[in-house]
Amino acid sequence: SAMSKEQRVLQYVQQNASRGDPDSVLAAVDKFGWETEWAMNLGDVKGAILDRFVKETAPQTMLELGTYMGYSAIRIARLLPETAKFMTVEFDQENAAVAREMIEFAGLQNRIIQITSDTADVIPQLKTKYDVETLDMVFIDHWKDVYVRDIKLLETNKLLRKGTVVVADNIIKPGAPEYAEYVRTCGKYDSTFHESRFEYSNDDIDGLEKSVFRG
Numbered sequence: 001s002a003m004s005k006e007q008r009v010l011q012y013v014q015q016n017a018s019r020g021d022p023d024s025v026l027a028a029v030d031k032f033g034w035e036t037e038w039a040m041n042l043g044d045v046k047g048a049i050l051d052r053f054v055k056e057t058a059p060q061t062m063l064e065l066g067t068y069m070g071y072s073a074i075r076i077a078r079l080l081p082e083t084a085k086f087m088t089v090e091f092d093q094e095n096a097a098v099a100r101e102m103i104e105f106a107g108l109q110n111r112i113i114q115i116t117s118d119t120a121d122v123i124p125q126l127k128t129k130y131d132v133e134t135l136d137m138v139f140i141d142h143w144k145d146v147y148v149r150d151i152k153l154l155e156t157n158k159l160l161r162k163g164t165v166v167v168a169d170n171i172i173k174p175g176a177p178e179y180a181e182y183v184r185t186c187g188k189y190d191s192t193f194h195e196s197r198f199e200y201s202n203d204d205i206d207g208l209e210k211s212v213f214r215g
């Protein structure tokens with residue numbers, strides 16, 4: 001069909017949510033996900049857990065790996081003060097374009113620095129090109145096969161400090177077993193698994209891993 005699924009979700013948001021109202025945008029994406037077409041957004045159930053972590057951490061500097069349509073970027077940014085620096089990285093140009101419009105509709109374009117690139121290229125540039133010293137919080141939700149590569153890149157580029165909170169999606173479905181093994185056994189993190197439900201599913205289990213860097 002002419003429009004991609006992501007474009008269909010964006011159109012639904014533009015026709016059913018209120019411009020400048022992030023909660024109405026999230027509600028519209030979730031309604032579409034539950035009732036019309038499944039999509040790989042974090043969703044409302046796991047989203048509520050991430051909300052709690054963001055509120056508890058109150059990060060001034062935050063990084064998201066994997067923007068997709070912008071759902072979790074909006075979810076996070078709506079909880080951050082104007083003074084916070086929040087960067088989200090997406091490799092797929094089409095998804096990044098949809099995300100830009102979704103974020104703009106939500107009115108959060110001034111609170112989100114959207115980067116369209118490979119995370120492996122961006123992470124080593126964060127200090128120099130994006131004026132980051134260290135990160136207070138990271139949300140990993142891109143491709144499970146590069147979770148370990150990227151958290152190690154964050155370590156070697158000295159972007160983590162004592163207490164940095166790293167949250168990762170999809171620990172169960174589709175699963176990130178090497179990542180879970182790494183953060184739980186490498187000795188550098190205090191890591192906890194938070195069981196939840198797979199996005200837009202009543203039955204399937206998934207969960208978030210929350211790993212605090214020991215410094």
Ligand SMILES: O=c1[nH]cnc2c(O)c(F)c(-c3ccc(F)cc3)cc12
Pocket residue numbers: 040041042066141142143144169170173174199
């Ligand atoms: O690639 C992904 N990036 C980020 N998040 C994802 C996700 O939440 C998924 F459920 C899935 C997923 C897709 C198809 C399935 F059958 C199961 C999970 C994939 C991703």
Ligand SMILES: [Mg+2]
Pocket residue numbers: 040041042141169170
């Ligand atoms: Mg995910």
